[in-house]
Amino acid sequence: MRPEDEISIDSIISALLSMVEPIEEQFKECQWDITAKEIYNEKQSLLFEEKLYISQLKTGSCKLNEDSKIFLENELNEIGYMKLNIEESYDGYVVFSRSQMTKGNGKSMCGHCLRGKYDDKFLLIVEKRTEFDYIDKARIEKNMEARNKGDNLLVIRETKINADSQKYKTEINIKDRMPVLIMDGGIQLLMRQLIVNNFWGDFEYYTINVYGKVLRGVITVKKERKKVRIFYRSFTDVIVVKNLKYFNDVVEESSETYFTSNGKIVLHFWPRYNYLLHAIRSPPKPKERILPKLELMWKTDNLLFKHYQKKKKLTLENAMSYLQSHPEVVDFIYDYVHSLLQKKPEVVFPFTVKYFQNMKNTY
Incomplete structure (x- = not known):
């Protein structure tokens, strides 16, 4: 068949098919009033994807009061990792994070897993968090689920010690509550949005920790920039974000996070503890050849x-x-x-x- 014959046949078939029209009953069955948000859609784009390493400080608690800080290999001992994904869905955002680290010279493990969904205005839809730890050969697991039900927030907490389990359920009235109530996954999302949008100053919110306490939180984005060097890489113009959580006007939790201008974590630590999260891993040590x-x-x-x-x-x-x-x-x-x-x-x-x-x- 010549090319011009193939084109001619294709034109004839297209002309015949264009004459075929659906009957009126078929038009009536179509639901033309469906909005875009009602169409089922998978996650669309990955906004942030990070893998952080968890290291223990050999010299005590972490303090970064100076303008620059250098971490060397002899200061840190890597004990685990943390993964974080923030994705944009068709009607909001999805947050997923997971961590795992060793305890007691590698004899036991502990960590967490978090899944959260927020709408396009960063309001909580649902979030589930699990923390596990081993204490005296007993596995302790703490689960919490928070779900927005219009004017009320449904919170379900569960504590498991080996085979024993205790579950608690409560509803909190959040109608017209200001500042907004967000969970840990929403805090991760919110801090990055503040960084990307060049916000600096204080941002207040409410949250609930895994023990069921309602805490008042304040995220402070510093206008001044710092310099951080981890192992072999230096980061300049790093944005410092402090997160303080209060219970009855007493600081219950505090943390500091060092971000790049595009919202990537360089360093994160808790002043009360002697371990931190960092984006750069120490260079691999050369393997020594052992002769028989x-x-x-x-x-x-x-x-x-x-x-x-x-x-x-x-x-x-x-x-x-x-x-x-x-x-x-x-x-x-x-x-x-x-x-x-x-x-x-x-x-x-x-x-x-x-x-x-x-x-x-x-x-």
């Missing part, structure tokens, strides 16, 4: 080592002289390698045996 004991013994013995070098030299000289006096061996090896690369057998050893057996019969 017997090999180390004869190599350190000068007499044995000289004897080994002499034998090696004689073996090499003998092999080279034999190949020079028997050039047909080189041709055999060349033919064998050529056949091996041409046939490409899955198992080399049976092919080699068969190849030289055939050569024996030939010669």
Whole structure:
């Protein structure tokens, strides 16, 4: 078929199909009044994706009062990691974070998992948080779910110790509450939005911790910039964000986070504790080659080592002289390698045996 014939046939079929119209009953079944938010849609774009390393300070609690701070390898001991994803969905934002770290010289583990959903105005829709720890061979797990039900906030807390479980449920009236009530995932989202939009100053909110306490929080974005060096990399013009949570006007929790201008975390720490989160990992240590004991013994013995070098030299000289006096061996090896690369057998050893057996019969 010629190209011009194919184009002609395609035009004829398109003209015939354009004459076919749906009947009136089919139009009536279509729901033309569906809004964009009612159409099911998966997550659309990834706003922030971070993997942070958790390290323990060997020198005590962390204090960053100076203009610049340098962390060296001998100051930090890496004990875990934390992953954080903030994604934009069709009607708001989705936050996911997970962490895990070792305790007691690596004998036990602890960590958390968080999933949250917020609308396009950063109002809480639902958030679930789980924290687990091991204390005296007992696994302690704390779960909390907060769900917005219009004027009320439904909070369900559960504490598990091995097989035992206790569950608590309460509703909090949040109608016309100002400042807004957000959870930990919303705080992560909110801090980045403040950074990206060049906000500086104080931002107040309310939150609930995993123990069920309602806390008043204040996020303070400093106008001044700092410099931080972690291992081999320096960060300049770092934005400092302080987060204080109050219970009855007493500071219950406090943390400091160092962001880049595009909302990426450089450093995060809690002044009361001796571990921190950082974006840069320490350079890998070169692996030291450990020699076997017997090999180390004869190599350190000068007499044995000289004897080994002499034998090696004689073996090499003998092999080279034999190949020079028997050039047909080189041709055999060349033919064998050529056949091996041409046939490409899955198992080399049976092919080699068969190849030289055939050569024996030939010669």
